[in-house]
Amino acid sequence: MARRTQSRYTFEIVENWRVFRHQFFVNGTRRTDCNTCESRVSASDPYYHHWRNDIQNGRGYYIKLGSEEEQILKTIEKRGVEEFILCDGSITPRTNDFLLDAGMDAVPQLLRFLSFGTDKLEATVGFYVDVKKERMYYESSPLNIEHHLDIVEAVDMIFSMLLEKISNYVLLQQRVPLEACVIRRMKVTVKRFCHSPKEKSKSATILPLQYRVKKAAECLGSGSNKTPSDLVKIAETYLSQENEGRPIPASLKVNLYTFRVCNTSKELYVVPYLLHGDDVDSTPTFIIQTDVVGGFQGLLEVRNIRKFLRADSYDRVIECRQCQSHFVDPVHLALHKQISCGRNFMVWHMDMDAIELHENCLPLPKKYFKYEWIGLASKRL
Secondary structure (H helix, E strand, O other), X not given: OOOOEEEEEEEEEEOOEEEEEEEEEEOOEEEEEOOOOOEEEEOOOOHHHHOOOHHHHOOOOOOOOOHHHHHHHHHHHHOOOXXXXXXXXXXXXXXXXXXXXXXXXXXXHHHHHHHOOEEEEEEEEEEEEEEOOEEEEEEOOOEEEOOHHHHHHHHHHHHHHHHHHHHHHHHHHOOOOHHHOEEEEEEEEEEEEXXXXXXXXXXXXXXXXXXXXXXXXXXXXXXXXXXXXXXXXXXXXXXXXXXXXXXXOXXXXXXXXXXXXXXXXXXXXXXXXXXXOOOOOOOOEEEEEXXXXXXXXXXXXXXXXXXXXOOOOOOOOEEOOOOOOEEOOHHHHHHHHHOHHHOOOEEXXXXXXXXXXXXXXXXXXXXXXXXXXXXXXXXXX
């Protein structure tokens, strides 16, 4: 029997405290509590007190940008840097460790950084592969990333499909398994679609893919016949000011929710931010949209909060009609379709003794990225 892992998020009142817990279940049996999600506040505090330190602590889905990092972004844009090479010297040379560190940490961190100030990213990943004294370069087709909370899933899908293509190719051509391949270098190509500083980001109106594929978007709208426009303005004014000392009046019946990511399992989930109405069917309810640095972007109305919060069941296997691949997660199927089932992935044979020479290189500071990324500029300063 296959192991089926599920999560449950609960609030518990213990004496004068309200405790939030994230619990893991395997085949319906509780196994453990998540230590990185648990938080404890006074039972009378508003719900956002559980999460108000997320931005300051730079949790996994938020990044910190100082003046130096913002200058790097301006330089990347000015010099037309779209290609980034991850050097093998910054990660352990073993292929499995390289791929694990690159997929779980290095590439998502780079994409989060590059997503600041954009409406979307168009990302392509390429692996340099050595096998049986031959060198090849495998590259994915471009994938659009429209929400910073989709980055981890997008990178995971691209890596998985690239490794599947490499495995099939070397098994057919060199008659060796994937384990015989050496991968210690990669290139990420990223096109940034920036919005004007004077314009509101289009990404503020887009949900993470996990909630788009579950059809929760049909519950959202820019207005409602039971939601006065001044109510939205008051809530947005409060949130944009980030002033904890000025709470929304209790007489203003509005419920707010926010996205959160577990630092341990990387699961995306929704938690209450402020609850002022017990009648969920009639109380105006909104999800808070934030950018990759935690800046407030706006509110999207949720007209059926029960449907929005309901956990998806992954017992059913979904088949891609184009290539007959099977998935249990609708997000993975949606990403799989976006890159056309991997049909446009490319492979080039290279000379083992060839040396790549690049001009106008822009090293990214390792103290911020932890890994040795080199940007390849198309323009001179």
